[in-house]
Amino acid sequence: MPTSKILPYDVIIIGAGINGCTAAYYLSQAGLNVAIVDKTGIAAGGSGAAGAFISPKFHKQGPLKELMDEAYAEAMTFYSTVLASQTLLKPLLHISQDDSEEPIYLEHSAIVDARSACESLAHGIDFYLLDVQSPTYHDNQWHCEDLQSTYLVLTIGAYPKILPIDYVGLRGIWGHRIDVTTSTDVPHIYHQFVSISPTMKEGVIAIGATHDVHYSPFDSSATYDIESGRTLLLENAAKTLKLNNIIILKDYMGLRSGSNDYMPMLGSLVDTEATLALHPHLQHGKAVDPKEFVYYPKAIMINGSGGYGFVLAPYLAKRLKEYLVDEIAMDETLSPSRYFPRWAKRKKG
Ligand SMILES: Cc1cc2nc3c(=O)[nH]c(=O)nc-3n(C[C@H](O)[C@H](O)[C@H](O)COP(=O)(O)OP(=O)(O)OC[C@H]3O[C@@H](n4cnc5c(N)ncnc54)[C@H](O)[C@@H]3O)c2cc1C
Numbered sequence: 001m002p003t004s005k006i007l008p009y010d011v012i013i014i015g016a017g018i019n020g021c022t023a024a025y026y027l028s029q030a031g032l033n034v035a036i037v038d039k040t041g042i043a044a045g046g047s048g049a050a051g052a053f054i055s056p057k058f059h060k061q062g063p064l065k066e067l068m069d070e071a072y073a074e075a076m077t078f079y080s081t082v083l084a085s086q087t088l089l090k091p092l093l094h095i096s097q098d099d100s101e102e103p104i105y106l107e108h109s110a111i112v113d114a115r116s117a118c119e120s121l122a123h124g125i126d127f128y129l130l131d132v133q134s135p136t137y138h139d140n141q142w143h144c145e146d147l148q149s150t151y152l153v154l155t156i157g158a159y160p161k162i163l164p165i166d167y168v169g170l171r172g173i174w175g176h177r178i179d180v181t182t183s184t185d186v187p188h189i190y191h192q193f194v195s196i197s198p199t200m201k202e203g204v205i206a207i208g209a210t211h212d213v214h215y216s217p218f219d220s221s222a223t224y225d226i227e228s229g230r231t232l233l234l235e236n237a238a239k240t241l242k243l244n245n246i247i248i249l250k251d252y253m254g255l256r257s258g259s260n261d262y263m264p265m266l267g268s269l270v271d272t273e274a275t276l277a278l279h280p281h282l283q284h285g286k287a288v289d290p291k292e293f294v295y296y297p298k299a300i301m302i303n304g305s306g307g308y309g310f311v312l313a314p315y316l317a318k319r320l321k322e323y324l325v326d327e328i329a330m331d332e333t334l335s336p337s338r339y340f341p342r343w344a345k346r347k348k349g
Helices: 018-029 063-081 114-122 226-238 272-278 280-284 306-324 336-348
Strands: 007-014 034-038 087-089 092-094 104-106 110-112 126-129 136-138 141-144 147-154 170-181 189-191 195-198 205-208 247-259 265-270 295-303
Touching (some): 007 141, 063 087, 136 295, 170 306, 205 226, 265 336, 295 336
Parallel strands (some): 007 034
Antiparallel strands (some): 087 110
């Protein structure tokens, strides 16, 4: 009879996009034994499609802007040191869409070669091609087929959930971008209706990306119209810069995963059934301290970075490492549990 061999790890990371690969990099650098699992391959999701600009959020003060400023500073250091050969440092010209504000010229900005960045971060870390349906926890360990680990980290972006955590509201935002050649000089990165930017590839200009909340590849009735996506990209680019003799080289498409409040998520996952059994009055809108919720043991999610996954990934991965290795508490304001009380109340209705 064939016997399966258990493969033990400290951490299994499900999802090999920029969040999974950066988390794997930080955790393995800290000495943990890490496995990365993906159903399709490295950078197969939104990460492989990304233009991967590293820029802060312009305008709109508040907690998100503060977080993004910190994440942008950490990302610039991370990509220019750890991934120097996948990172092109270029100034960025940000122009408001209605010309109501003065353009901002940002000296320090970058564009990252998304796919090779993910591959480089995952290099030397055990990788398994596996479509995880529902990981299980028993005997103090997480199990995904033959893999087992103390910690489980979910970085599956906008893909269907693999634990019953319906309270975590995520929006898939479809994006399309193109690589082109043009006889027009593009000296720096332009951000206006779309981005226009030089890339790591000599003579190749990136134009992107569209934002479409209506199309999803998970809706079987839908087919995406590439031609209309290209037209939209070129029309929007032309409003910023006249690009001559354009030849389209390649299309990239994928889903961003956005949270309802635009803040990213890093934190433990509420076991909804156990929590509602313990605190049924949550369904009547009664406030319960999130510390009193029941959480899946040692399961953490990183998600909801929207169009800023490459900017936020080093920041979030570093906080995850500080939590798992240095026992520094995670920021409660980023916890996915922030959505749970409202969901529990609505569930009753
Ligand atoms: C067109 C476009 C342009 C963008 N431009 C930028 C930009 O300029 N700057 C920026 O910072 N961000 C940008 N983004 C956003 C950024 O790409 C995303 O925020 C980021 O990719 C999210 O990464 P992730 O690792 O969370 O998810 P993903 O990259 O989507 O990775 C999820 C992975 O999980 C795997 N998976 C899912 N379910 C399972 C399962 N059950 N079992 C095993 N594996 C599973 C998938 O195969 C996939 O590889 C852009 C995105 C798009 C689409």
